[in-house]
Amino acid sequence: MKKKIKNKRTKKTRYSYSLKTLNDKFIHDQMKKEQCSPISIQNEKIGKKTNKNSCLSDSALIRLRDLWNARHPDIIIKTNDPREVWKNLYYYMKNTCNKESCWLKQNFANNDKYLKKELDESFAPEYPKEWKKNPNKWLSSVDILNVMKQYEEAYKCFNFIGPSPIDYDTYMLYGECVWNELCHFNLQNELTAGKTKIGVIFNLDPHHKGGSHWVSLFINIRKGTIFYFDSAGEKIPQQIEKFVKTVMVQGRNLSESKPINFVFDQNYPVEHQYGNTECGVYSLFFIVHMLEDKITAYYLKNHILKDQYMEKFRKIYFNGTT
CATH class of the missing domain: 3.40.395.10 (Adenoviral Proteinase; Chain A)
Known part of the structure; x- marks a missing residue:
């Protein structure tokens, strides 16, 4: 009698993580790299930006938190620490955004004048679309x-x-x-x-x-x-x-x-x-x-x-x- 041969299925490796286990390096590695503006770099030097992995100022992160909370009362971000706010925002928008500038374009934030200014000032300008076909x-x-x-x-x-x-x-x-x-x-x-x-x-x-x-x-x-x-x-x-x-x-x-x-x-x-x-x-x-x-x-x-x-x-x- 022939033995039944069981098919061996390849197990897919999945990242399983919770908000508590997230660290800055992991988030930085997962997100698309963006060039910060010289304004953002100067903000870090004078203490207006305390997260070196972010282009956003501390005040912008707090503003994002407040707008997020107003739009999502069922998922409140409670922390006042800008670094922890950054982690929370990544965690809740990881399936929607793969870069920081995307956060500021979401429905809960894109009509805010302060964040519009932050978007213009925190990131290096986008290159023209024509560069995709002609990078030089x-x-x-x-x-x-x-x-x-x-x-x-x-x-x-x-x-x-x-x-x-x-x-x-x-x-x-x-x-x-x-x-x-x-x-x-x-x-x-x-x-x-x-x-x-x-x-x-x-x-x-x-x-x-x-x-x-x-x-x-x-x-x-x-x-x-x-x-x-x-x-x-x-x-x-x-x-x-x-x-x-x-x-x-x-x-x-x-x-x-x-x-x-x-x-x-x-x-x-x-x-x-x-x-x-x-x-x-x-x-x-x-x-x-x-x-x-x-x-x-x-x-x-x-x-x-x-x-x-x-x-x-x-x-x-x-x-x-x-």
């Missing part, structure tokens, strides 16, 4: 501005101007300049407003053309330096040099503050970029690293920052679209 698509002026606005908010000493066409001081039909902030730049006003670091991004095309190449300029008032960066290693154009000379003259003629004898420098003739897609990322990288004192003029003139290295910063300055 040129950065637009809107892409650049979305990033720079967050750095302006994070660093109160910083003012970003642009992105401007190269013919910034051309007068238009009704007497206004192509870019008024550059056309009427006033160094004393910047100092009075507490701005000691100024970043400018130019496009080398004039305003009536579609755009050709992004370049950047950084003014460090306290150090008395102005640096022009072109990833292609070309010499500063005459029109941008005109703006630099204006700033230098204003520095020498300061009346309400101690005069500044600015020193100008540029990376010419050192060429960093050999492809034709990353000039916008180079410009962002330069402004951000000069702002945060993470790079020097000497380094930019003696080391090559390759295109492949710049490509990585697309995933630092931007988040993937949902």
Whole structure:
């Protein structure tokens, strides 16, 4: 008599966990990684954000808790500890959301003005949907501005101007300049407003053309330096040099503050970029690293920052679209 052979079924491994057993690392590993904004990073430094695994401020987490409780009276989150609130929110929304920014878009939260602002400020901006098909698509002026606005908010000493066409001081039909902030730049006003670091991004095309190449300029008032960066290693154009000379003259003629004898420098003739897609990322990288004192003029003139290295910063300055 033949023996009956029992089929051996492969047991599937399942994660079985409760709210009490959750820890930060587990949640961090389960959720999709998002790039926090520079505002969020600064919040952590000054104690407004105590959970290093989260992009959200403590006050935003408490606000989310309150809105959750109002909408779900049968599943109240009682804790006042922002870290524990974060765990609770993950646990209750784990089947709906795989990332933090999704929490703020849920029905119980998406009409709240405070959380709308938090969504805009806590996470790096989303990259354009076109990048999915073309991940090296040129950065637009809107892409650049979305990033720079967050750095302006994070660093109160910083003012970003642009992105401007190269013919910034051309007068238009009704007497206004192509870019008024550059056309009427006033160094004393910047100092009075507490701005000691100024970043400018130019496009080398004039305003009536579609755009050709992004370049950047950084003014460090306290150090008395102005640096022009072109990833292609070309010499500063005459029109941008005109703006630099204006700033230098204003520095020498300061009346309400101690005069500044600015020193100008540029990376010419050192060429960093050999492809034709990353000039916008180079410009962002330069402004951000000069702002945060993470790079020097000497380094930019003696080391090559390759295109492949710049490509990585697309995933630092931007988040993937949902």
